[in-house]
Amino acid sequence: MVNKIKFRIVCFYFIFFVMALLYGMELVKKAYNYKEADLKYAQKEIILEDNALRVVFFDGYITMYYGNMQFTDNNGLASSFTVDGVDYPTFKAKWNINKISPTELFATNEWPGLSVRQSWHFLLKEGKLNWQIDLESKNDIDMINVGVVFLFRNNYQEWVSLYEQGRIPVLGVLQQRKNIKLPFTSNALGLNAYGKDNKLFPAVGLTLGEGSFFNKALLSSCRGMFSKITYLSLSFGGKEPLKVFKNSKITLSSGQMGIFNKKDDLMRYLKMEQDKFKN
Amino acid sequence: MKSRNNRKTFVKLNDKNVIYDKYIYFLIAAITVFYLINNFIWLNFNVYPYGPDEFSHLLIAQNFYNGIISGRIERLLELFKLSTDAIYPPLFHFTAALLCFLLGASSISPLIINLLYLLILLFSVYAIGCKLYDRSVGVLATLLISLYPMVFRYSRFFGLDFAQMSMVCLSICFLIYTEYFSNRKFSVLLGISIGLGMLVKWAFLLFLSGPLACVILQAFLRAKKNLGLCVVFINLLLSLLIGVLISLTWYLPSYAEVLIRLRMFFWSIFPHHCGQLLIQKTPVIFGLDRFFDYFCLLVNGQISLFFFLVFILAVPLFFIKRFNRVFLISWYILPYILLSFSLQKEGRFMLSSLPAIALISAAGLRSLYFPRFNYFLKHLLYAVILFIGLMQFFDVSYNYERKEKTFPFQTPIGIIHMLYFPSTEHNGWAYGPPLRKDWKIDKIAASIAGFSYSHPQAGADILVGVISEDDYVRNVFSFLQVLNYYLAREDHVSSFAVIDFLSYPGKYDWSFINKINDLNYVVFISGIKSWPAFDDLKFTFNKFITRAASLSSLQSYLYNIKHPYDFKNATERLRKFLDSKDRNFSLIDKIKLADGYYAYVYARK
Numbered sequence: 013m014v015n016k017i018k019f020r021i022v023c024f025y026f027i028f029f030v031m032a033l034l035y036g037m038e039l040v041k042k043a044y045n046y047k048e049a050d051l052k053y054a055q056k057e058i059i060l061e062d063n064a065l066r067v068v069f070f071d072g073y074i075t076m077y078y079g080n081m082q083f084t085d086n087n088g089l090a091s092s093f094t095v096d097g098v099d100y101p102t103f104k105a106k107w108n109i110n111k112i113s114p115t116e117l118f119a120t121n122e123w124p125g126l127s128v129r130q131s132w133h134f135l136l137k138e139g140k141l142n143w144q145i146d147l148e149s150k151n152d153i154d155m156i157n158v159g160v161v162f163l164f165r166n167n168y169q170e171w172v173s174l175y176e177q178g179r180i181p182v183l184g185v186l187q188q189r190k191n192i193k194l195p196f197t198s199n200a201l202g203l204n205a206y207g208k209d210n211k212l213f214p215a216v217g218l219t220l221g222e223g224s225f226f227n228k229a230l231l232s233s234c235r236g237m238f239s240k241i242t243y244l245s246l247s248f249g250g251k252e253p254l255k256v257f258k259n260s261k262i263t264l265s266s267g268q269m270g271i272f273n274k275k276d277d278l279m280r281y282l283k284m285e286q287d288k289f290k291n
Numbered sequence: 292m293k294s295r296n297n298r299k300t301f302v303k304l305n306d307k308n309v310i311y312d313k314y315i316y317f318l319i320a321a322i323t324v325f326y327l328i329n330n331f332i333w334l335n336f337n338v339y340p341y342g343p344d345e346f347s348h349l350l351i352a353q354n355f356y357n358g359i360i361s362g363r364i365e366r367l368l369e370l371f372k373l374s375t376d377a378i379y380p381p382l383f384h385f386t387a388a389l390l391c392f393l394l395g396a397s398s399i400s401p402l403i404i405n406l407l408y409l410l411i412l413l414f415s416v417y418a419i420g421c422k423l424y425d426r427s428v429g430v431l432a433t434l435l436i437s438l439y440p441m442v443f444r445y446s447r448f449f450g451l452d453f454a455q456m457s458m459v460c461l462s463i464c465f466l467i468y469t470e471y472f473s474n475r476k477f478s479v480l481l482g483i484s485i486g487l488g489m490l491v492k493w494a495f496l497l498f499l500s501g502p503l504a505c506v507i508l509q510a511f512l513r514a515k516k517n518l519g520l521c522v523v524f525i526n527l528l529l530s531l532l533i534g535v536l537i538s539l540t541w542y543l544p545s546y547a548e549v550l551i552r553l554r555m556f557f558w559s560i561f562p563h564h565c566g567q568l569l570i571q572k573t574p575v576i577f578g579l580d581r582f583f584d585y586f587c588l589l590v591n592g593q594i595s596l597f598f599f600l601v602f603i604l605a606v607p608l609f610f611i612k613r614f615n616r617v618f619l620i621s622w623y624i625l626p627y628i629l630l631s632f633s634l635q636k637e638g639r640f641m642l643s644s645l646p647a648i649a650l651i652s653a654a655g656l657r658s659l660y661f662p663r664f665n666y667f668l669k670h671l672l673y674a675v676i677l678f679i680g681l682m683q684f685f686d687v688s689y690n691y692e693r694k695e696k697t698f699p700f701q702t703p704i705g706i707i708h709m710l711y712f713p714s715t716e717h718n719g720w721a722y723g724p725p726l727r728k729d730w731k732i733d734k735i736a737a738s739i740a741g742f743s744y745s746h747p748q749a750g751a752d753i754l755v756g757v758i759s760e761d762d763y764v765r766n767v768f769s770f771l772q773v774l775n776y777y778l779a780r781e782d783h784v785s786s787f788a789v790i791d792f793l794s795y796p797g798k799y800d801w802s803f804i805n806k807i808n809d810l811n812y813v814v815f816i817s818g819i820k821s822w823p824a825f826d827d828l829k830f831t832f833n834k835f836i837t838r839a840a841s842l843s844s845l846q847s848y849l850y851n852i853k854h855p856y857d858f859k860n861a862t863e864r865l866r867k868f869l870d871s872k873d874r875n876f877s878l879i880d881k882i883k884l885a886d887g888y889y890a891y892v893y894a895r896k
Contacts, residue, residue, distance in 0.1 A: 017666060020667070021667065024674045028678035029678070029681070032684075032685065036684070036685035036689070039685050042691070043336060043690075043724060044336070046691050046724075
């Protein structure tokens with residue numbers, strides 16, 4: 013009787029062990045094939061250029077230059093959202109980039125196992141970048157933390173709009189983030205850098221498109237993880253929940269970014285955009 | 292009366308000597324072979340070892356290896372004395388170098404030393420389980436410890452923590468086999484293991500002190516009864532003396548550097564606390580939240596949620612029915628409390644306490660009793676636990692597709708996000724699936740070493756300056772250490788020093804450009820991205836883990852605020868300088884890196 017029980021127990025151990033081993037072998041096989049299939053680092057960088065403005069796409073990173081001066085930081089322009097507790101930042105997505113002309117580009121990104129697709133359209137015209145980010149889904153889907161963010165280098169010291177302006181917060185030694193809520197009533201905003209060390213940094217003007225899902229901006233000075241370096245994050249959205257219906261399309265963000273040598277040019281641009289908005 | 296006696300029993304040992312069992316040899320051999328096969332597959336898939344510390348340890352081991360094959364005793368003694376920079380004691384690196392000498396130097400062969408430490412660990416855990424409880428507890432604890440994610444992950448990592456865990460286990464094993472310091476043979480062995488443990492890592496003593504205190508206390512309580520106080524005292528003294536003498540072989544010649552490191556360690560903690568108090572106005576020194584960090588790390592990284600649930604199931608049974616509660620708990624709790632006060636919190640620091648968790652779980656599970664079919668149902672439960680543990684082993688090791696999923700868990704201090712399965716994200720120290728990107732740093736090293744062989748240059752150290760406009764050098768990954776390690780591997784004779792040229796003094800007024808001629812080689816990287824292994828770096832509990840700056844990084848941070856500096860312009864100017872007609876450097880190689888950018892290797896004419 014005891015031997016019978018012992019035999020059954022040994023059989024249990026053996027069956028469980030073989031099952032786990034088969035699972036492991038399957039995973040090893042997949043991992044071996046992963047080497048060939050899923051790596052994306054061999055992508056080439058794609059460059060849009062107009063006047064002094066240069067936008068570089070590389071492996072989900074969108075970096076912007078004015079002349080040779082990189083004025084964006086880290087991912088540059090990025091978007092992210094969360095579905096079922098999993099974050100989906102664009103720099104982790106699979107990109108399909110189609111360069112239409114030296115100044116125009118259409119890119120889509122997808123995530124494996126998710127029915128959501130983003131379409132990014134970029135057009136450089138008269139030294140200004142026009143962007144539009146659309147989101148569509150094949151199924152009904154609930155998202156949270158939906159946001160689009162521009163990351164700028166920390167050399168910018170002030171933000172300006174037509175009626176107000178203010179200093180960009182400087183982080184304390186051990187602080188991770190400081191926020192400013194911007195009065196985005198005029199739908200146009202500028203960032204300006206001054207001082208001897210920042211001569212080469214352009215003033216940046218941003219206007220939001222009318223059809224954008226997001227119409228409020230948050231400017232933050234934040235510290236990168238493991239990094240002593242701070243950068244500016246201009247985010248649209250961030251904590252908004254969003255329900256995307258089956259086969260529907262939402263414009264997450266659209267707008268224009270102008271690059272200027274002087275603050276006066278930036279103010280003129282903001283005024284012009286404000287007038288357009290009123291009309 | 293009975294309960295009062297129990298209260299005084301800190302350590303109760305099993306009289307049966309069941310350690311000599313052929314089946315357990317077979318089990319331990321089977322686990323080791325299983326690890327060997329899996330680690331071989333995993334390490335072959337993994338193109339690069341990574342983690343900043345891993346390369347510095349590999350470099351030290353490589354230097355020992357180079358010392359051994361040079362046949363020069365004085366070079367080897369110098370390495371022993373200071374172990375490169377006196378941070379780490381030399382035993383682990385030296386044993387790895389010896390193994391490389393036998394197996395040949397590759398990036399995988401030093402890691403095989405972990406299998407030797409695995410054998411020590413498994414056998415010690417089994418022996419401790421046997422001596423404290425019975426054979427079943429020993430076997431179960433051995434199986435559990437081998438399936439804990441942090442244990443098998445760290446068996447693929449070239450670092451001190453895995454070896455330290457083994458040595459702590461071995462010492463505790465010898466400690467209980469001294470039979471309350473009445474056995475002279477095991478007292479001597481305990482002394483030797485303490486000495487060797489201290490030669491692996493400083494923190495060794497922290498994990499041993501709790502169990503050692505329990506046994507000493509118990510020994511004196513027993514000796515009072517049996518009038519054997521003198522024997523206990525002599526054996527204890529003998530153990531400690533042997534331990535101290537062995538450890539002094541390294542600590543005495545390096546005492547000045549050791550003291551400097553200790554001072555740096557304390558200085559890195561105090562400014563942090565003061566800074567936190569000033570800026571956030573939170574009582575960080577006495578705040579309760581700091582004591583949750585290692586709990587989170589235990590669940591999410593060290594043993595996984597599943598084994599934590601097994602542990603929770605076992606703990607009440609362990610407390611109700613079993614002896615040796617204080618002994619095993621002190622092994623875990625004492626380091627837990629002390630390390631919770633530290634600025635830097637990482638799961639690997641508590642790795643040496645995981646055998647205590649395995650033993651508590653095993654002892655609790657062993658006490659489980661089913662009213663009917665007890666024997667059958669208990670083994671069925673063990674089989675299910677081991678099955679899930681084994682599935683988890685494969686999943687954590689090889690599954691690229693698994694997404695990290697969390698669920699919120701409410702605690703008195705806030706919500707903690709628990710992971711259903713251990714994260715596959717790279718956290719710089721422990722691994723998920725293997726890394727596949729080939730950064731060709733070994734090719735850069737081969738190019739320099741090849742040129743150096745055909746064009747020998749004068750000087751004690753061959754200086755290699757790295758110039759990179761962004762995060763390759765400055766951010767998290769130690770490009771310099773990686774290159775230095777590969778250079779030491781490529782060229783066993785020359786002594787290379789790899790430096791971040793942009794951190795040279797005088798960069799703000801550009802006077803440092805004259806010092807470029809001090810360099811023998813320049814590696815110029817045209818990169819704009821951060822190190823991709825760390826791109827998707829995430830700490831789930833970053834709110835709980837204090838990651839503020841240490842004193843040194845605080846100083847450099849303040850310096851950077853005071854002296855803003857445009858690295859982009861600096862690298863462009865340096866590149867122009869290198870490519871100019873009257874340059875002293877010639878381009879010897881151009882290597883495409885994994886992200887599509889290029890490393891230009893220049894040699895001084």
